[in-house]
Structures are given as structure tokens and as C-alpha cells.
Amino acid sequence: MQDVFQYVETHRARxxxxxxxxLRQPSISAQDVxxxxxxxxVLSLMSEAGAEARLIPTPGYPVVYGQVSAPGAGRTVLIxxxxxxxxxxxxxxxxxxxxxxxxxxxxxxxxxxxxxxxQMFAHLKALEAILRTRGRLPVSLKLCFEGEEEISxxxxxxxxxxxxxxxxxxxxxxxxxxxHPSGPTVFFGCRGLLYLELTVAGAKRDLHSGNYxxxxxxxxxxxxxxxxxxxxxxxxxxxxxxxDRVKKPxxxxxxxxxxxxxxxxxxxxxxxxxxxAGPGARAYYERLLMQPNLNIAGLTAGYQGPGSKTxxxxxxxxxxxxxxxxxxxxxxxxxxxxxxxxxxxxGDIEVKRLGAVPPSRTPVDHPLGQAVVRAVTQAxxxxxxxxxxxxxxxxxxxxxxxxxxxxxxxxxxxxxxxNHAPNESITLEGFMNGIRSTAAALFEIAAA
Amino acid sequence: MQDVFQYVETHRARxxxxxxxxLRQPSISAQDVxxxxxxxxVLSLMSEAGAEARLIPTPGYPVVYGQVSAPGAGRTVLIxxxxxxxxxxxxxxxxxxxxxxxxxxxxxxxxxxxxxxxQMFAHLKALEAILRTRGRLPVSLKLCFEGEEEISxxxxxxxxxxxxxxxxxxxxxxxxxxxHPSGPTVFFGCRGLLYLELTVAGAKRDLHSGNYxxxxxxxxxxxxxxxxxxxxxxxxxxxxxxxDRVKKPxxxxxxxxxxxxxxxxxxxxxxxxxxxAGPGARAYYERLLMQPNLNIAGLTAGYQGPGSKTxxxxxxxxxxxxxxxxxxxxxxxxxxxxxxxxxxxxGDIEVKRLGAVPPSRTPVDHPLGQAVVRAVTQAxxxxxxxxxxxxxxxxxxxxxxxxxxxxxxxxxxxxxxxNHAPNESITLEGFMNGIRSTAAALFEIAAA
Numbered sequence: 013m014q015d016v017f018q019y020v021e022t023h024r025a026r027x028x029x030x031x032x033x034x035l036r037q038p039s040i041s042a043q044d045v046x047x048x049x050x051x052x053x054v055l056s057l058m059s060e061a062g063a064e065a066r067l068i069p070t071p072g073y074p075v076v077y078g079q080v081s082a083p084g085a086g087r088t089v090l091i092x093x094x095x096x097x098x099x100x101x102x103x104x105x106x107x108x109x110x111x112x113x114x115x116x117x118x119x120x121x122x123x124x125x126x127x128x129x130x131q132m133f134a135h136l137k138a139l140e141a142i143l144r145t146r147g148r149l150p151v152s153l154k155l156c157f158e159g160e161e162e163i164s165x166x167x168x169x170x171x172x173x174x175x176x177x178x179x180x181x182x183x184x185x186x187x188x189x190x191x192h193p194s195g196p197t198v199f200f201g202c203r204g205l206l207y208l209e210l211t212v213a214g215a216k217r218d219l220h221s222g223n224y225x226x227x228x229x230x231x232x233x234x235x236x237x238x239x240x241x242x243x244x245x246x247x248x249x250x251x252x253x254x255x256d257r258v259k260k261p262x263x264x265x266x267x268x269x270x271x272x273x274x275x276x277x278x279x280x281x282x283x284x285x286x287x288x289a290g291p292g293a294r295a296y297y298e299r300l301l302m303q304p305n306l307n308i309a310g311l312t313a314g315y316q317g318p319g320s321k322t323x324x325x326x327x328x329x330x331x332x333x334x335x336x337x338x339x340x341x342x343x344x345x346x347x348x349x350x351x352x353x354x355x356x357x358x359g360d361i362e363v364k365r366l367g368a369v370p371p372s373r374t375p376v377d378h379p380l381g382q383a384v385v386r387a388v389t390q391a392x393x394x395x396x397x398x399x400x401x402x403x404x405x406x407x408x409x410x411x412x413x414x415x416x417x418x419x420x421x422x423x424x425x426x427x428x429x430x431n432h433a434p435n436e437s438i439t440l441e442g443f444m445n446g447i448r449s450t451a452a453a454l455f456e457i458a459a460a
Numbered sequence: 461m462q463d464v465f466q467y468v469e470t471h472r473a474r475x476x477x478x479x480x481x482x483l484r485q486p487s488i489s490a491q492d493v494x495x496x497x498x499x500x501x502v503l504s505l506m507s508e509a510g511a512e513a514r515l516i517p518t519p520g521y522p523v524v525y526g527q528v529s530a531p532g533a534g535r536t537v538l539i540x541x542x543x544x545x546x547x548x549x550x551x552x553x554x555x556x557x558x559x560x561x562x563x564x565x566x567x568x569x570x571x572x573x574x575x576x577x578x579q580m581f582a583h584l585k586a587l588e589a590i591l592r593t594r595g596r597l598p599v600s601l602k603l604c605f606e607g608e609e610e611i612s613x614x615x616x617x618x619x620x621x622x623x624x625x626x627x628x629x630x631x632x633x634x635x636x637x638x639x640h641p642s643g644p645t646v647f648f649g650c651r652g653l654l655y656l657e658l659t660v661a662g663a664k665r666d667l668h669s670g671n672y673x674x675x676x677x678x679x680x681x682x683x684x685x686x687x688x689x690x691x692x693x694x695x696x697x698x699x700x701x702x703x704d705r706v707k708k709p710x711x712x713x714x715x716x717x718x719x720x721x722x723x724x725x726x727x728x729x730x731x732x733x734x735x736x737a738g739p740g741a742r743a744y745y746e747r748l749l750m751q752p753n754l755n756i757a758g759l760t761a762g763y764q765g766p767g768s769k770t771x772x773x774x775x776x777x778x779x780x781x782x783x784x785x786x787x788x789x790x791x792x793x794x795x796x797x798x799x800x801x802x803x804x805x806x807g808d809i810e811v812k813r814l815g816a817v818p819p820s821r822t823p824v825d826h827p828l829g830q831a832v833v834r835a836v837t838q839a840x841x842x843x844x845x846x847x848x849x850x851x852x853x854x855x856x857x858x859x860x861x862x863x864x865x866x867x868x869x870x871x872x873x874x875x876x877x878x879n880h881a882p883n884e885s886i887t888l889e890g891f892m893n894g895i896r897s898t899a900a901a902l903f904e905i906a907a908a
Contacts, residue, residue, distance in 0.1 A: 041767075042765070042766060042767035042768060042769065043765065043766060043767070098769060099763070099765060099767075099769055101763070101765065105665075163767055163768060164768065189670070189671070190671060202670075203670065205670075205770070207768045207770070209768075214733065215731040215732050215733055216731065216732025216733070217553075217732075217878065217881050217882065218880070218881045218882075219731070219880075219881065220852060220879055220880040220881065221753070221755045221757060221781050221783065221852075221880075222637070222650075222651065222653075222783060222850065222851045222852020222853055223637070223638060223851050223852055223879075224731075224735075224748075224851070225748075225753035225755050225781075225783045225851065226737060226747045226748050226751055226753040226783070226851075227735045227736060227737040227738075227744060227747055227748045228731055228733075228735060228736065229731075229733055229736055230755060230756070232755075232756035232757075232758075232759050232778075233687070233688075233691060233754075233755070233756050235684075235759070236683075236684045236687035236688045236756065236759075236778075237687075237688040237691065237693075239681070239684035239685075239688070240681075240684045240685040240687070240688030240689070241688070243681060243685065245805075283663040283664065283667070283672075283676055283677075284663050284664025284665075285662065285663055285664070285676075285677055287672075287675045287676060288675060288676065288677055289674060289675040290675075296675055299674045299675055300672075300673075300674050300675045303674055305669070305673035305674040306681075307669045307673050307678060307680075307681070307770075307772055308678070308680035308681050308684065308761065308762070308773070308776075309669060309680075309762050309763055309768070309769060309770055309771050309772070309773070310680075310761060310762035310763040310764050310769070310771075310773065311680050311683070311684075311759045311760060311761035311762065311764075311773075311776060312759060312760060312761075312764040313756065313758060313759035313760075314756070314757050314758035314759065314779070315547070315549070315757055315758040315779055316758050316759075316760040316777075316779075317490070317491070317547060317549065318490065318491060319489075319490035319491070319547075319611055319814065320490060320611060320612065320655045320657075320757070320779060320781070320814040320815055321490065321546060321547055321757060321758070321779070321880065322653070322655070322757055322781045322852075322853075322880060323757050323758075323880050323881065324755055324757070325756070325757070325758065325759075328756075328759060329764075330680075330684075331762065331763055331764075331768060331769070333669050333673075333768070333770045335669065335670060335673045335674070357693070366767065366768040367768055402670065403670045403671050403672070403673065403674075404668060404669075404670020404671055404770075405670055405770075430665065431668055431671075432666070432667075432668040432669075432769065432770060432771050433665050433666045433667065433668065433771065434665065434666075
């Protein structure tokens, strides 16, 4: 592997510059900003790296798909990534503009640096490095980069169903999410997601609270009451039946959870406050990874500017995201939330689904998973931390359930990448070791 | 009065044009936009109308003060008004720009048309009409127009205390708020107001809900729970002791309340939905005028744009306005809300006061009140509806409690003026009859 690793080191400056060029292209799927232009750019980059690349249309944004065949190779690896990014708001909190990459503190700062352009691009540079040094890959490779991950991949399920043959492989390898604070990390799945928007409507316009306070409907108050009804006073989700299908962690799960180092100080520094789960690694990670969570991602009603304005807002909205664990099902949970609201007298509240992804897991002791662990160990010079699954959500169920493949995730972004927030970044170390990890993984999977 | 009324009719077109010029000058006290410029313009208008006018500074925006002495007149009338306006947001819902007055449907549309520039300006035109036709007023007149009413008049209390002699009078006459849907209206007081901002803080930045959902503080959920705890499931305020000082309506109050016509159809049309109080006038008006109300005027947290963004907002805020009735006290109610939050486990929530005005009332059978009722009857050609007090808030306590005067309010804006909302307006009929009402009131008060 030293020849391949040496190539990566030699071309470091160019790789960083190429990544910055990619990061300058916005691709905000939630706001329809620059996504199509970004797909074209990724297509070029994939082709330049040595893959037979093409855009495959979907009803939304296209999938950038590529293949590199290695005649005689025993295995096929399918690599997944995404080229769309989260909205950059609130803009005023960015230290440098989100789409003008800035190098400082050994990091590249930009929207998408960590989630997911920096990680996705590392795969392409690994491909380039192997082909330029060895002339061929040790496995056949398929690349599938989508443009709708940040809006919950609405068209990927149909795409995977439709292209099962095209995507046929022995294993899925992918990089997304942040590493653990202690360093290199391997995940074997993810929590699921159900994203809902709740809307409470009142009068046809905002009303003067003096002229109508007490006699007109008050949507903001009703929204607060409806949302509050979703938790017990101790912070558990109060939606009837919500925990019915939640599996208790197995002894093996508990062993893996207990082996994850918990650096409470780094977490406290990152948050600026203490976490609310713990104490101890097992309690913290069991809550984060093996327990579902109901979160308010946004609230909006009435006057939000400086000073005071005495109105009864005529509409109030909440964005609600629910993280799901095995074996919760998004359809079932949505039904239970609707039933809960109805039962508590909030049946008039409009509930709109904005996205849904089921939870998914691969056994942590899968042989190809162990091959990947060896590859990451080579790239970083130390063993990675293993996670039974990610706290976040990735469309892993398409690989495990629809394609029926083991699916191994190796994040390259740092624990404090600030994805989905201002000042997102990836470390240069993570980016470079990421390239090395992908390259080594292809060899280890071939040999396993 | 016919000569004075005739003068008003003859100069109608000019009066409307002068009002439109005044409305073009923004004066948004909550946002510090154009208020000082507006004060200078009001000073000129007052002077041109025939008063000895000057700006009296305060720590905030100046009071525009004027006097017209009538030697030998037995009574002095103090007229109050305000030249500041509410913020115009949301701008996209205005059919014509808020500071470009538009005449249509027999109305003038602009921010401040009803609240309060159109009504305040009517007093100046009444002054002009009497002086140009009679050469002198039947009473001595004092004019006091402030620029901070829409931010709860923070400097008016000290101003009135300091200038008690300057403001000495027999009665206060003022026009603010909307008329009742049935037509001309006389009020004898108002509900009070306590305006609070609640802030719940969490981490130092927004967090990815996948990476931290369940283990990081969730300010938006806590805010919803804290707000929801302020009401019972039946919509009563659940703050301990909140209703302790609320007076039950007297038999006289009930008579007045029962005599107010309730046009349910107009109210439903105005709201677009049915009111939540009633049925019947007495129940509706007792709830609106004689009962306090706790309202959420604004909610803000996290992502509020299109589509979905999976974050844990690091801060959540609510604007809360509380309408108070006799004998509730803002300081006492604020203390009770703070104690309530603490008792329910929300002691960490920051509570900031943005404004406070006590409730205030004058007896409905006061002789000078009856004189005003006769004047309004002359101006409109029919008897006004009497209200024990307004549902909204005006700094009436300064006149009734600090100056110890009876205080009579005659609104000139229509019931659907949309003050504090987009497409605010005053009818030309209300504006013109308002000028006539002020003029006739000065004569009736002189004769009473």
C-alpha cells in the first residue's frame, strides 16, 4: 500500500485545491440552489478519476453513477455518497462565507466540507491514486452519489429498487457523519428519521391582541400545548406506543457501547454545556444510538423582531424530527403521533410528512466489516472505534434491506465538523486519511 | 356647530391630503425608524392648526405638546394621542406599501392610518376648524402627543409625573383603538399590558439532531413545555394566583356589556373563523374586556425555511403579552409568572420585561363622559355604543391615577382597521366624523 499512500501524499496540495473548487459550488437540495450544476461538476470529477461515469435521472436530482471494472477480481464494492448540502442559514454566524472555502487551523471551512462533499471526494481521489500507481483496482467498483440526502432521499428508494442489477455488489462502503472525538471510527448502521411539519391555523390574519385577546383562536398557544403533550415531565416521549418496537440492546451491543471512549470534556467544550445523558459511556451512547428521540428542529409564529409587537399570530408552525431505532417504523410512528394528537384534542392540527427513513444495522462482527476495520487501522496507524450504528440518519436500509448487502460506514469528518450548522469543516488530516482508508479498504475487502 | 361642521366638509380634500403626507413619514418606535423626523412634522402641523406648540424632550422620543388658551373659558381639556406606529412586517402581505398611503374602498390604507396618526390628526383639524370659524375655542386646550405608545410608553409615566402642572385639566379626551363594528363608540378605560420575552438557552450553537438528539439540551421543547404549563387544558391561565385580583363585573358593568350589539357575522368575516368566546354579547364582551388574557405574540427557534433541516436549535424564544384587568398589577403578575415557571421546573428560563401598563377605568356615568356622548351623537347623527373599557391597552392610568382626571376615549378608526397587522386603514367617514366629534366635544364639555 506504500506506493498508493505515497501518491496520495505527493498530490496533497492539488487534492485540497480540487475539493475547494467543488465546495464553491452550492448544492442546497432543500432550497433548490445549485444542485444540478453540482451534479455536472461531480460527473466530471468522477470521470477524471478514472470511472466510466454518467448521470442517471430521477424525478428529483440525478444520481451521479460510475463504474470501474476489474476483470478477474472476486468482489464488487458499491460506494455511496451525496453531493447535496444543508441550507447555510443562519448566515450571520459564519466566520467565513459558507461557499467560499477557508483554510485555517488545519481545516477546510465551508458548507459541505464534512457533510458530505469532502468525504465523497476522498473516494474519487482513492480511485485515482490506485489507478495511477497500480493501473487497475483489486475489486470491481461501483460509485453511487445522490443529490437529495439532506432532504431525506425521496427518490433514492425507487432508484435502488429500479437499479438492483446495476447496483449488485458484495458490500457497501460509505463515508458520512462525523468521527468519534477519539479518532477513526467505523459504523454499522444508523438511526432512522421521521420529519414532520405541524401547522396550527387560526384567524385569516394576525390580530391585535388587545382587540381580540381571549375571544379569537390562539394558534401559537395551541401549538405549544400540542408539542408539550408529546413528552412526559421527565423527558420521555409520551406518544402512546412510541417505544413498543424498540429493541433492548443485546449483550454484544452493550459490549461495543461500553468500549467507546467518552471524552466528556471535549463534548462539553463542543456543546458549551454538559450533555443531558450519562454518566458514563454506556449510558450516553445507549441513549444516543439505541434510543429514539423526538426533537423540535424549528418553531415559528408571529413577531420575531426586536422589541415588542402585540399580535395574536394567525398561524404557528413547528418542524419536528424523530430519530428512530430498530425496529421502529416511520409509517407506524407517524400514525401513532397523529393518533396521540387526536386523542389529546389536537386533531385539527395539520401534520405534514417532509421525510422518512427507517433505521438499519449490519452485524458488527461481519467478515467484510472486519476487513474494513483493518484498512482503517492501516490508514490512520491505529485501530478505529466501532459503533453499532450512527445517531444520525443515512439511507442505509436501501443497502441492507433492499439490496440485502452488508453495509460498512467509515466517516472522515471530525467530531466537531458542525455539519447542519454554521462554520462546518473537515480536517486536512481526516480528508487525507480518508483517501488512504478508501484505498486500503478496497485491497482488504479483495483479500478477505 | 353647523358653521364648524361646514368648514370641515369644505376642506375635506385638503385634510385627506395632509393626512396622507403625514402617513408617508415612517415612525416605527420598536425599530427606531423615522420617529424623530415624524415628531418634527407633527410639531409643524400642530402649530399650523393654531396651537402654541413645542417639542418636550424625554429620554426616548419627544412629546409634541401644544396649548391654546381661551381666556374666560371655565374648563380645560387635555387631548392625548401618539405619532409612533407598529412595525409593518410581514411586508409581503400588504396590498399597497405600508408607507405609501392608498385610497380605495372609501378608506386610506397605510401603517398608522388608524393607529394612531389618522385619529390624532383629526384633533388638529378640529382645532383648525373652530379657530377659523369662531376665532376662539370654548375651552382651554392642551395637546399631548407621544412617540412611544407602541413600545408601551416607557417614558410617559415620568413625563406626566414631572409635568403635572403643565398637564392640569378637567378632563382627558383621546382617540385610539377601533370603533365597535356597529359604529360610533365611547370607551371609559382599558385593559393593562405586561409584555415579556422568554428565552431558553441550550448549547453554544445549533446541533445536528442525529449526532446529539437525546444527549444535548433541547431548548425548543423546553420552551413549548414552559409555555404550555401556563394554561389549563380548558384554556384558563394556570399561573398560580393569576386571577386573585380580578374584579367580578358589577351589575352596572353587566348592563353596559349587555347593551353592546354583537354582530357575530361581521366578526366571523373579519377573523375568517368563529370567535372562541360567547355565545351572546355579554359573554363575548365580558371575556374580551373584563377578563385577563395570556397570549403568545411570537415564537422563534431553529430552522423556519422551506423543507427540512435536522437541527437541535440552541436557543428558543417567545414573546408573551398579558392583558390585565382591574385590579391586576403588572409587577405582581410578572412576579407570579416567574414563581410559576420556577415551581414547574423552568427556573432557568430567562424572563425579560419589554413593557408594562396597568389597567384603568373611569365611571361610565361621569357627567363629562355624558357630554362627550352627546358630542359624538351630533357628529355621527346617532348615539354611540358605550364600552366600560377597551380590550387593548393605552396609558390611561396616567390620566386617571397620576393626574386624577376622568378620561374619555372616542375611537375614529373602523372595527376592521387592521392595526398591528398588514393593510391597516381608516375610513374617510371615520376620519371626517372624528374631526366633527372632537370639535363638538369641546363645546359640549364647555356647556356641561
